[in-house]
Amino acid sequence: MAQVEKRAGSLPATFEWEYAPAPEARDIVQIRERYGLFVGGEEVEPKTDQWFASVSPSTEETLFEVAQAGEADVALAVDAARDAFDNGWSALAPSERAKYLFRLARLIQERSRELAVAESLDGGKPIRESRDVDIPLAAAHFFYYAGWADKLEYAYPGRNPRPLGVAAQIIPWNFPLLMLAWKIAPALACGNTVVLKPAETTPLTAMLFADICRQAELPPGVVNLVTGDGATGAYLVQNEGIDKLAFTGSTEVGKLIMRELAGRDVKMTLELGGKAANIVFDDAALDQAVEGIVNGIYFNQGHVCCAGSRLLVQESIYEPLLEKLKRRLSTLRVGDPLDKNTDVGAINSKAQLDKISELVASGEAEGAEIYQPECRLPERGYWFVPTLFTNVAQSYRIAQEEIFGPVLSVLTFRTPEEAVEKANNTPYGLSAGVWTEKGSRILWMVERLRAGVVWANTYNRFDPTSPFGGYKESGFGREGGRHGLEPYLRFDE
């Protein structure tokens, strides 16, 4: 023991190393003062004559103004989409449709740096993620569905797949351009036209996408974009001219939409909230599991519907795993989204920050133990320190409700049966993670977990070829893969 103490005592003075700021240049994106609606291939002013500001969550500065679309604006957009559908797009040779999609994909790639900077400015996510995840995946979705456009007969042999008509699409603020791609690419590939409403707080990349549509010479009216708040979304849902509604967002709004569309002949897919379990067994590769846990909940500030927000740890490795996790948390770099070294960016909006703060306060009040690493946050902007809770009971709100922020609740289990039971004990069912070296246990778990996506020894990994969607109150319908075509087609059988 003496020898060990001697060596430990001989540790030299610490070496403090501050990384110098490494910001991505923001002048690659030209932001205009004002963006109108994109209807029938042209930018138009809203009939409401109302505009609202889009704020950068990392600085609270107003970046630009965007139109608030009213009922009449939405109706015009739906009419433009109907017109484009009836007069050309639906009758276009599928291989021609594919060409447009390939063009959109390539233009996204060409303008990827601009789009990445725009995404980080407007939404607050780290440039590392918008550059390496959001934008490349958005392009990949267009490439992938471009390939399906002229092969629908092979995807559904003998079923005569045909487009539905006008697809209304409402997307959230957590992955603005990526969600736009998830929605628009399969819809166009199947021969539909679309009216899409970007999220209220993150319309910038959609506005740039309008420009990309013009660059690609996409026929007018095939893609229409209407900006606005929840009211605009409601007008879109209520519009009689839509044939399909695709919504990604909160379970609360999802329920309202279902009520609204009950009894109407509108095909529907909903991708809603989640409270995923990330389950770590005692034989897992611990250091890599820690990386997966961090990626599962702190990726995109936890603004991820499939975030691994409940960590289930086998009790026998609880202590070493928590020690590793806390140490890792202290190395997360929170700050300027445009800095290439930032791991965790800004919370998307003031409203979201308030919601996270409220739920975290409830966790402390209910008796959970909070851990937050030491962390210097910028003075302006909306920020939340990466947080984890231990001593969490299944009944606490932080174990039940979707926080949609960088907050992890840690629970323990003893046996695989108990892990499954706890993981499934939620109204949601979007995703789950399993960490074990044992292949047979992965398969055993996958059979029992009621979640649309189960990741094994990885987390938050997305690919256009892989279907994504929920069980229970996480929604229905699948996006991505061959499965993602079906919600945009009708069949003669």
Add this chain to the structure above:
Amino acid sequence: MAQAPALVGGFELPSGPRLPRIGSVDAVALEERAATLAKRSIKRESKVQALELAVRMMDLTTLEGQDTPGKVAALCSKAMRPDPLDLSVPSVAAICIYPSLVGIAKERLAGSGVKVASVATAFPSGQSPTEIKLAETRAVVELGADEVDMVIDRGAFLSGRYAKVFDEIVRVKEACGDAHLKVILETGELGTYDNVRRASLIAIAAGADFIKSSTGKVSPAATLPVTLCMMEVVRDVYAETGHVVGIKPAGGIRASKQAVQYLVTLYETLGPRWMTPDLFRFGASSLLNDVLMQLRKEKTGRYQSADYFTID
């Protein structure tokens, strides 16, 4: 004779405390983490700081059949004063050479603070009888080597004779006396990260002061993921027992950019306390000039021709 380690339950350090469980390593996630760390953008003053540290951490190496006293003498001069035009550039940590050249190096480096590291134990293959390896170790220590870089017996390791590997390290450590022992795992021959982790733990349990990735004679030599894997072992050992072990990636690190990536990985894995030549070394030969070139660029704002840096 040392006690052979039982693999299932973990290892004991010579001084008693239990080492962490062996556990396992997930290759995909490990490589992903290393790739993320390699993307850190290190600029300006933080870069200068890193490059100067890299010089101080360098084991300037020549391990060729054609090495002569003249070659080693030139290398010693370079080691003491890497950039004759800029005296603010520090000396390197050590030079790393074959046993027969230890004498000349010792003479040249006397009083400079630059250490002499000698390879031993039938470098690079390690395929010799243990007695010969021990004799070689004693010989280099007698010649004045401050540090001994031994190789593990990969033949024994890969055939599952872990006790043989362990035992040999224990005996070489005894033969080293006060000299520092670096144990070369030759990760390029071990095949999996699980094996790298296992070999690292065996070496640490047997008394290694440093674990070193490679001889430089086998491809791949050091890689960022393999070094990260070794760092994670060192971190586990420290967390569990307080025992401190150094790490030396060697071979294949030629560019300043790579060196900075290794330092970022070290900093974010083991923290500021490991950012010292006492606990981290680069085994390299051509890296030094590239670092000098980058340092000069950071200081003057211009790149200079390779002709302004000595080739030794």
